[in-house]
Amino acid sequence: MRVSRIPVTQKVVISEMPDLSLLDPLIEKYKGRKGNMIPLLQGAQNIYGYIPKEAFEKLSQDTGLSLSEMYGVATFYAQFRMNPVGKHIIKVCHGTACHVQNANSITDAIQDALKIKDTETTEDRLFTLESVACLGCCSLAPVMMIGDDTYGKLTGKAAVKIIKEIRIRESQNDEK
Amino acid sequence: MSKTQVIVGLGSCGVAAGAGKTYEKIKALQEAENLDFMLKKTSCVGMCFCEPLVEIVDSSGTYLYGGIDENKVFDIINKHVVQGSPVKEYLVHTDLFKTPENEFLDDQVKIVLRNCGHMDPESIEEYEARQGYSALRQIAGEKISSETVIQKILDSGIRGRGGGGFPTGMKWRFAANNPSDEKFIICNADEGDPGAFMDRSVLEGDPHSVLEGMIIGAYAIGATDGVIYCRAEYPLAIKRLNIAIDQARENQYLGKNILGIENFNFDIHIKEGAGAFVCGEETALIASVEGERGMPRKRPPFPAASGLWRKPTNINNVETFANIPWIIINGPEAYAKYGTEKSKGTKVFALAGKIKRSGLVEVPMGITIRDVIFKLGGGIQDDKKFKAVQMGGPSGGCIPEYLADTIVDYDSVNATGAIMGSGGMVVMDETTCMIDVAKFFLDFTQKESCGKCTFCRIGTKRMLEILIRITEGEGRDGDIELLEELAYQIKDTSLCGLGQTAPNPVLTTIRYFRDEYEAHIYHKKCPAKVCKKLLTYEVDTEKCTGCTVCAKNCPTNAIDGDRKQLHFIRQEDCIRCGECYSRCKFDAIKLF
């Protein structure tokens, strides 16, 4: 008899079932087209903000693309997210210019303030922190981007202040 | 007499600096006061250091104002537009007299950037008004053969601006010579170097010139389809490209029998990259366009023989394509007039780092690095000591101050161990730690390694770990040699350019700044005072006010001292986190 081994149990993450019908127009558009994998994934991410597991399955089912290849592609490219993201995505630039101007201290300060690590999302789903390669605003280094707004010539403190302001704004919105 | 024009620079950099608000404010002002001028948009003119930029063109000439945030809008509009007197204090450039910033523009030769910042990028009419599509029309009108086009490109001597520097004309000829029912032309707009934004500026500022370059290329090699592989992080560029492509289709620059050229059918699509630096590598880019993991494959076969969908494919980058129409219009000789023997034309650089005027410059090949930094760039911020310039991004290297007279051409730059690359130029001063810089770049390439080949996947990781331990004071005797051993093997034995060049930043810093490595390893000191773990923190007895902030924030309680008394750091407990240094409001923590 072999030694009695206990198999690894996969963590079952129960998440809300996304509305998969939203994918139909996307599938309609790209089905059967050569090289459609990345646009499909990008489209799905645009819909949900991330790519839910169920979306992978539906895309595979409906387009005939292989799941393992799709997952391989999704995990290869930095753009794709497999988990829901916060309402505001904080992108801290870590390009060369920003690095030389101490971008690390910006990330550190935000991590401390939000108690999350790079790529993570706050518990209230308000913020997701991401490090990005270069936002192309080298002359304003160090830079971060929240939504469509870019903030330049930052310090850690200034960055945290901006985030706090957003949070306050959000809570006011909630009350309304 | 034409109306006064007020033109706001709305490139990404401008927007980041607040140009959007500036524009809105001007518009509001115009409406409120019912002012009679033309409000227009343009893109980046390259002077990022003084964004937001507003240009006012009136009968007396052109005036470029810098740093015009919404608060300054009223000033310039009121004084200049309404009262007619230019506001000298904000003026950065004018045709009429010299400003200090003139230096920034004087030595530039604008071929690639010929239209950037000078027209509305969303208007094909404006492009056409600036000789746009006339190169293509010339080809169609004069029935210039594809072979002649290729010969012109060859004669111009232009080499690929993406970094490799392979003669563009040769590349086109290879692709042209491979018969196939389908061929592709790809524009590599996946500008991934941290610290480089040339391509973005061109795409945002002059998308039609890139399209025109591609169409001419397609004509030359016989391509049937074109793809622009663009970073998804460049939404504005993608938006403007889409507008431009639609306009080009409407104007028959794209489609069937273009401009009446029989059987010249060509169209262009945009593929958004999904964030992988390695996709700058031709074969990885192709894999990505095909919807796969962006993993490079062995060349040969080169894309010119078997590329996208295994068909002959030509890939050039944005800057290369933007040059093409100019070469056709002005002739290869005009182009070859600029530059050195083996590097013709101009090169666009993104100046960044510890430099006074950061931004985008286009200079003729052959200019010295020193001139770029000191004449155009205005020298080092805060007049600190110039230490090195990093060229070529993660694939490039650091050129030390004493080699600053190296001229900008492919071979001269290569000889230093750096590379021309796509045009990032990051300036470093005495407060930059070269090991930290090497670590930064290696951290980048290591994270961006696709993971396919052993040397790049694990080798760069191991090199990075060695660099990390050196910067953390754990460096060991023999680490420099170990780094070199790995570096040379990785260069020799990696599948693609990413791996083959990844060790360059380390090798050049070892070559030029070995003493700095030795200081870290053997003396446990960071001369530039960057590597936290190698610093000693002491209280400056002169400056300390006894405010207790440092002691309160010290995570290991290593600072003693009562309120209003001189404080003291117990070195044995100090973990060198730097908290006291950054918290002290009186600059009373000294670093050694």
Next chain:
Amino acid sequence: MKNKLNIILNDQIAKGFEGETILEVARRHGLEIPTLCDDPRLEPFTSCYVCVVEVDGMRGLQPSCSTKIAEGMKIQTHSEKALKSRKTALELMLSNHYADCIGPCKQTCPAGVDVQGYISLIEKGLYNDAVAVIKETNPLPAICGRVCVRPCEVACRRNLLDEGAAVGIDYMKRFVSDYDLDSPTKFRPLIKADSGKKVAVIGAGPGGLSAAFFLRKEGHAVDIFEASPAAGGWLRYGIPEYRLPNDLLQREVDNITEMGVNIHYNQRLGETFSYKDLKEKYNASVLAIGSQKGTSIGCEGDDAEGVFAGTDFLKALELNKTDKPDFSGKTVVVVGGGNTAMDCCRTSRRLGAEKVIVIYRRTEKEMPANPIEIHESKLEGVEYMFLTLPLKVKKDENGHIKGMICMRMELGEPDASGRRRPVPVPDSEFQIDVDIALAAIGQKTDVHFLNDINSNETEGQLVVNKWGDLDADKNTLQTGIPSMFAAGDGVTGPATLIQAIAQAKVAALSCHQFLTNQPIKPAIKEFISKKDNFREQKPADLEGKFANQLREEMPVLDPDKRMNFEEVELGYENEEVAKAEAARCLECGCTVYFDCDLKKYSTEYGAEQMHYEGEHREYDVDFRHPYIEIDNNKCILCARCVRICREVVGANALGLVNRGYDTFVAPSMGNSLCDTKCESCGLCLSTCPTGALTENKLFKPGPVITESFQTICNYCSVGCNLEIHHRNGFVMEVKGAEGLINGDGNICRYGKFGYQYLNDKSRITSPMLKKNGKHEPISWDEAFAILDNEIKTSKPEEISFFAGARLTNEEQFLVQKLARAGAKTNNIGSFHYLGRGSNYTKLSKANLPFPELTESSRVILLGAEVSRDNAVAGFMIWNNQKMKGIPVELITTLSESSSEHKADRIIRIKSYYHFVKAVNHYLLSHKLENGLFIRDLIDNFGEYKDQVLSESFDELVKASGVDREETIIQFAIDYNNEKAAVIAFSEKELSGRTCAEIFNLACITGKHGKTGAGLMLLKEKNNSHGLHDMGVMTNLGPGACDWQDPILRQTFEHIWNCGELPAWQGCTLHHMRDGNYKKLFVFGEDPVGCAIRPEEVKLWFENSGFTMVQDYFMTETANMADLVMPASLPWETGGTFTNSQKVIQKVDKSKTSPLKFDAWQQTNTILSGLGLGSIESVDDVMFEIASLLPKYCTSSKLQFRITFEDNYNPMFLHGCDIVNKRFDEEFESAF
């Protein structure tokens, strides 16, 4: 023909072909370039960079796997730069290879005994084999199993689990060795041919015996010279019998002398004989003299009488057994904490001592003695004084010991050995009364013969080192005298048994090298990856991963019964205990230890795991899939598994996840492989160069060295070559072999994993007769008599014979002959085809050879579940689809076909017959037939056309179940226009008449006989086709000729000399249903077990007056039989199979049969009983078949097969074969 190119390969001119890679050319020229990511089955990937070479004029190094040669290319495959780079590549991979090649037990064992290997053999009951494995490195396992100090058990990872007790490695060794000693099939090492060299070994202790063993195995003559009157050295004279009985010791000594080793007793070198004699008579010598001189306590007064060196005491006892001293009433003090101390104290108790005290200067924890010994001694009443140091022996007036002054100690800082150094407690002296003191502190080596040797030797000198031990090279154990080697305690000073054995092996190897004039160097150090290189293993690494299981403790003599020298440890009660303990082994070592390429190259290139140390990745082993285990820790990311699953299988079950350093291989979405499209073909296992993907075996995987033989797979009709790996008959693994059909060695899940039945102990090996409802073994003679009688007493029409589709051609032929010539019946057939019409037979004519698939332009799977049933044929199709872009169209009635995720286009229908006939109708009614082809090759076109057109197209379309009429029309036009279309179809899914219509379709469109076009008929079983060719059909004779042909029958009557052969229509489904039979003879089929409607089939057997079934196991059919006969495995007899493409492949006889009469011999015996001659061998059967083949068969024209309606009537699943049934069921229940 491709262009030839000239290149310069390592300075030699070599030729290659255009398009060839450097690696391929080098391989053809016999140059091995290592590679880990290349597999000839796959496109080059270029990731490992181990295969790099230098090419003149190219920058850096080139990966030879993907660099194509060019004219005049200059290549250096083994330049210094390339070698260095390969080593670096390997070292980089190893720096992230968090894995154990071997378990800590083997890592720790000085002799390197393959613990995991022998434990796995114990689990299988292969005890002699287990001993064989042990004796690779340790010739004295029964002794070792009793007295070894067991460093392996200290290292055992079971210690980290909750129960905290090591696997009983040593107990199992003892169990298996004892078993072997008593076994009639005792392991006897293979001794090489006589080398003509002679070796003298000095000393018959463990070192000397072991050295003799290893040298003798190499074919050298070995004489041992022993000073004592008996062999064993320390084992006999140091270890008391209650631990190691002398007779047991002697049996292991005898094992060595049985090999031809002589032992000369009472021979003392330098005293009773001189080295001079040795030099003359022997070519070399090995000194294994041990360390014999005991030392005293080493304190003041230790010269007192009554103070002995413990070893002297024990030896004296052994030498003088009849006169044992009496310690009654005495107090004995034993000084020391090692095993000798234990032997002394426990012996003292046995000699009657009233009080025995062990004095040890540290604590119990630091004692070097085996904990079990300490435990037992306490049970026996021994007392301990820890942290105590003897300062002085007090004498009485006669100079005899009377007491001892001791001092208390406490533990200070750790010393060099890692143990905390004891330091005296000031003023803590105290005295105890003592009658006898035994010093168990250490021994010294006695080298009195040094002078004798050196004075007689001119080539060199034997010297001693500063500790007084023999000086020998520490790697080779060669002494200063070139022909002299030394091993054991004499070299190391007092050490352990297992160290002596380990040294003996080293010395024996060096001595062997000396004798055979080879350079003397230690065995190549093999690369061993160790998890401990990365970090120490912690309980958390195992917690939750293994179920707890308590250690099987060793039964011992009751402490009350121990005042004697009876062996205390009694050994495991029985095999079950040993097997239960074996199950506790955590199998830490890698299962591909013997096959791993990474390990092989790392050894070859001297790579070190920690040269580039750094962060490493750790993963949980995923063994959720019942056949495939994924250990990402071992993965080197060559992606061969991912690629083969994509490029060959088309399943895409595996993928690369993440990028860069974080990349790993995982099933789709990181799920369990069970939740993917995985087909369990095992190709990923076959391509993995390391142990990242391994077979998830049901038994302990070993690994152990296996034997293997090649054979043809006996599942489906593709006919793949397999390589069966077994250890003494126990099948450990099946691999694909490069065969005629599966040229690239691919096999599918049936071949790969369907071997469990071969290890099933319930296989029938003797005839069984049903008596009172129960089957009982009977003699062969009795069985033959019954069969003879049953046949002779039957009317021909009442007796029916059935032969299965898995039988060899020879077996099928003989059954057919028995029926026709023996029983004179034409009731011969196979349940496999029962009730399915005769069309399959006639169709076998046109079949596209598999290799031509590469030339086709489209493949149509029409009722062919290739991904499920004939996967290897499928691999060829999918590989072409992926790499060459040859599209695959699937036409299926199944709601979920096994190939639907792979096909480029799917047509879903309800009836194959009507679909094909509708297509034919359309083509004919639109005059789209290939007239030229038909005119030249086919006669009955008109007749056929009339029949088809007489049917209604609309009705056919409707019955076919396609969604739209256009689908059929489009298919008809596309197929007709396709340059080279292949239709693959399967008997399992289609009726005979559908097959006929497919054949007609190919005739209409002229697709027969063109390269890359045609039909690919797939059958269910390995020898389904043989049933036709061997005449196992009522209307077919051997050679598949028409049995109604009287000329043919006459030929047979003549050759067989059997009288008139029956011509009447024999058994059919009606025949069975009507019950027109009284006796059934079934060879290798399980119709009851495989029946779709078992009630009906059961009834047939219930109605039978007499039933014989021949099979491997008690199948459901066998259970209903009166007489059950055992069946043979093909490789036990040899024979041939005919695959679905009519390729006849030979199966060699590769294994001895457990049967007295093999299957063919059984039939042959019955035939000779019926006076029908006798054959000697399986080959004779083939000759006979050949002689019977119709001489006048000429190739006739093709014929359209006219059909009127469908006849799909499958009655049995699994090909009506228990082998298929077992695996199908096992497979199903595994998920």
